[in-house]
Amino acid sequence: xxxxxxxxxxxxxxxxxxxxxxxxxxxxxxxxxxxxxxxxxxxxxxxxxxxxxxxxxxxxxxxxxxxxxxxxxxxxxxxxxxxxxxxxxxxxxxxxxxxxxxxxxxxxxxxxxxxxxxxxxxxxxxxxxxxxxxxxxxxxxxxxxxxxxxxxxxxxxxxxxxxx
Amino acid sequence: xxxxxxxxxxxxxxxxxxxxxxxxxxxxxxxxxxxxxxxxxxxxxxxxxxxxxxxxxxxxxxxxxxxxxxxxxxxxxxxxxxxxxxxxxxxxxxxxxxxxxxxxxxxxxxxxxxxxxxxxxxxxxxxxxxxxxxxxxxxxxxxxxxxxxxxxxxxxxxxxxxxxxxxxxxxxxxxxxxxxxxxxxxxxxxxxxxxxxxxxxxxxxxxxxxxxxxxxxxxxxxxxxxxxxxxxxxxxxxxxxxxxxxxxxxxxxxxxxxxxxxxxxxxxxxxxxxxxxxxxxxxxxxxxxxxxxxxxxxxxxxxxxxxxxxxxxxxxxxxxxxxxxxxxxxxxxxxxxxxxxxxxxxxxxxxxxxxxxxxx
Numbered sequence: 001x002x003x004x005x006x007x008x009x010x011x012x013x014x015x016x017x018x019x020x021x022x023x024x025x026x027x028x029x030x031x032x033x034x035x036x037x038x039x040x041x042x043x044x045x046x047x048x049x050x051x052x053x054x055x056x057x058x059x060x061x062x063x064x065x066x067x068x069x070x071x072x073x074x075x076x077x078x079x080x081x082x083x084x085x086x087x088x089x090x091x092x093x094x095x096x097x098x099x100x101x102x103x104x105x106x107x108x109x110x111x112x113x114x115x116x117x118x119x120x121x122x123x124x125x126x127x128x129x130x131x132x133x134x135x136x137x138x139x140x141x142x143x144x145x146x147x148x149x150x151x152x153x154x155x156x157x158x159x160x161x162x163x164x
Numbered sequence: 165x166x167x168x169x170x171x172x173x174x175x176x177x178x179x180x181x182x183x184x185x186x187x188x189x190x191x192x193x194x195x196x197x198x199x200x201x202x203x204x205x206x207x208x209x210x211x212x213x214x215x216x217x218x219x220x221x222x223x224x225x226x227x228x229x230x231x232x233x234x235x236x237x238x239x240x241x242x243x244x245x246x247x248x249x250x251x252x253x254x255x256x257x258x259x260x261x262x263x264x265x266x267x268x269x270x271x272x273x274x275x276x277x278x279x280x281x282x283x284x285x286x287x288x289x290x291x292x293x294x295x296x297x298x299x300x301x302x303x304x305x306x307x308x309x310x311x312x313x314x315x316x317x318x319x320x321x322x323x324x325x326x327x328x329x330x331x332x333x334x335x336x337x338x339x340x341x342x343x344x345x346x347x348x349x350x351x352x353x354x355x356x357x358x359x360x361x362x363x364x365x366x367x368x369x370x371x372x373x374x375x376x377x378x379x380x381x382x383x384x385x386x387x388x389x390x391x392x393x394x395x396x397x398x399x400x401x402x403x404x405x406x407x408x409x410x411x412x413x414x415x416x417x418x419x420x421x422x423x424x425x426x427x428x429x430x431x432x433x434x435x436x437x438x439x440x441x442x443x444x445x446x447x448x449x450x451x452x453x454x455x456x457x458x459x460x461x462x463x464x465x466x467x468x469x470x471x472x473x474x475x476x477x478x479x480x481x482x483x484x485x486x487x488x489x490x491x492x493x494x495x496x497x498x499x500x501x502x503x504x505x506x507x508x509x510x511x512x513x514x515x516x517x518x519x520x521x522x523x524x
Contacts, residue, residue: 076204088288091204092323092331095338102335106328109336112397115329117340118310120322 005032073097100140103152134160165493166246168253170235172279175253176484181476183299187467188415190347190387190480193254194305195294196313197332197341201321205333206270206288214272214286221285224319225276230312231283234276240269245499248489250275251377254296258377260287281308283316289333289341291316300411302344302404310400329396339396344404346411347376351386351464352421353414362417363388370394371410376456376483385456385483390414422468437465441474445516449505455486455512478519482512 003011009029072079078090080098089095095102106113137160144153168174178191199205200217209217225231239247239261247261247269255277262269272286284292293313297305323331329339337343353359363373372393375383390411392403425433440461444450450458463479465471484490486508488499495507 076208078208086207088207088333089205089335090208092199092201092325095325095328095331105335106338106396110339110394110396112394114327115325115339115396117329117342117399117403120317120324120330 001027003027003029003032005029096136099136100143100149100152104149166237166242166249168249171277175255175277176481177280178254178296178298179477179480179484180298181480183297183301185415186299186476188348188350188418189300189411190298190349190483191254192297192299192301192305193294193345193347194302194309195292195343196309197289197330197337197343198291198293198313198316199323199331199333200290201323203290206286206290207333211271214270217290218272218274218285221283221291221316221320222274222276224316225283227319228312228315230281230308230315231276231278234278234282237275237277239273239275240271242269245489245492248499249493252484252487252489254377254484255282256284257287257292260284280305281312283312289337300346300415302346302408302411306342306344306400306404337395339394340398340400340403342395342400342403343391344407345374345389345391346407347387347389348411348414348418349385349387349460349463349467350414350418351460352418352425354386355425356421358417358421362414366390366410366414367393369406369410371407384453385460387456387460422464426468433464433468434470437461437468437470441465441471444512446513447509450486450509450512451505452487452508455508456483459483474516474520478515482515485515486512 001011003009004027006029009031011027012030013028013033073090073094074097075093076090078094080101083089083094083098089098103113137156141153141156141160144150144156173180181190183189183192200220203209203213203217206214222236225234237246237250237256239250239256242250244263247256248263250256251258251261251263256275258264260270260273260275262273270286274285276283276285280297281293281295284294293309293316295305295309295312297308325331330341332338332341350359350362353362366373370393371390373383374389374391376385376387376389390407392407395403398406440458444455444458444462459479459482462471462474463476466474466476466479485494488504491504491507491511492499492501494511497504497507501507
């Protein structure tokens with residue numbers, strides 16, 4: 001099958017989009033896909049920061065939901081825009097404030113969002129760590145559904161079930 | 165001028181070529197990124213907060229076994245040459261030493277070093293716990309760093325998330341916060357032009373490579389730093405196992421490439437390594453890059469048994485001691501001096517003469 005865009009190269013990426021309840025499938029070659037900002041599934045995070053900063057928000061429909069979700073981090077005042085520019089988060093709380101886009105990003109970067117290594121044993125009376133409450137999850141779930149990120153929504157629903 | 169003799173082995177014990185597979189692997193480095201809970205990350209914190217982090221962590225370090233007698237260097241109070249010296253010894257990152265593009269040292273930038281381990285403070289993360297071992301020694305290096313992590317973790321509250329693990333300023337380090345790097349010499353693969361294939365293969369299995377001096381540094385003298393790319397979703401030991409397996413495979417490829425070179429072009433290889441030796445031994449001016457490449461040639465010659473009587477330790481030392489700040493300190497001049505190549509050549513001749521004897 002040849003590419004729908006250039007009609008020259010072999011199509012290797014098949015992109016299904018739902019726009020106004022209309023299902024369309026685009027068949028693209030690697031180069032045209034890259035130009036359109038679509039990543040091939042094999043090309044996960046070769047240059048971590050460069051590609052992920054470019055990729056943040058990619059695959060999320062416009063208008064960017066993060067703009068709504070991510071006012072500023074309540075702890076340090078950093079915005080998602082600050083993160084996009086510097087590649088650095090402002091504080092531990094940012095991981096909660098920007099959880100939706102970050103979760104997506106972590107999956108791209110590491111292929112996972114779940115730490116399975118050593119666990120830090122908190123001391124008695126140590127400052128409280130970032131804790132996710134059911135209310136947080138419900139808010140994230142609402143956003144995920146609103147932005148049609150169904151994979152994330154399913155994951156959030158599962159986590160919510162465990163918490164509740 | 166700082167006194168590096170305060171450090172055991174001057175902080176370069178990892179150069180002594182005593183570790184496993186030292187003919188191919190110079191060193192193994194492990195670092196763990198940690199942040200203190202309840203404090204904003206580097207980049208958004210103030211000078212006062214950084215001082216506070218320094219005081220808090222140093223207190224915990226002095227109570228620990230592994231850093232009780234640590235030597236402390238405050239990078240923000242050192243001259244550029246001294247900072248560069250610490251960087252050339254792989255004791256601090258370029259960022260901590262204020263040697264990257266913006267050239268500024270962050271206030272509170274500090275390193276505590278004791279034997280093979282240490283901790284950088286106020287780097288990209290509040291703490292960067294690190295350890296260097298000679299040769300290919302991932303588990304041994306990790307075990308030591310892990311012990312220090314536990315010791316510090318008992319006294320400090322680290323930022324930890326039940327799902328994401330250890331939280332870091334950059335999401336590329338989140339989870340374990342672990343970066344393991346193996347500094348390996350691969351002239352055989354470069355000469356047989358197999359190297360790009362090997363490096364591509366490594367990228368496909370989630371590993372990455374850098375130059376001699378880590379992030380942002382170029383590959384010189386055929387030295388590659390191979391390390392894990394991801395830090396989340398696998399345990400520390402899985403990450404180390406995976407890197408270890410791949411490094412062993414790369415070592416096999418390198419050995420094979422060397423055999424091919426010796427089988428198909430013995431005269432050319434012999435000439436090449438001896439020329440490198442001859443130039444190092446007698447040249448009157450050597451640029452840094454030339455010195456690195458010649459050292460690579462001699463190292464190959466020693467590795468395949470063509471050049472006897474030159475120790476890997478000598479070659480490793482030359483690798484570090486011929487760098488600008490080290491030469492400047494040895495010669496008592498500024499590292500920017502235009503006659504540095506002349507001084508470098510003289511230094512190399514002197515070392516080879518005294519450590520290799522009169523043959524060659």
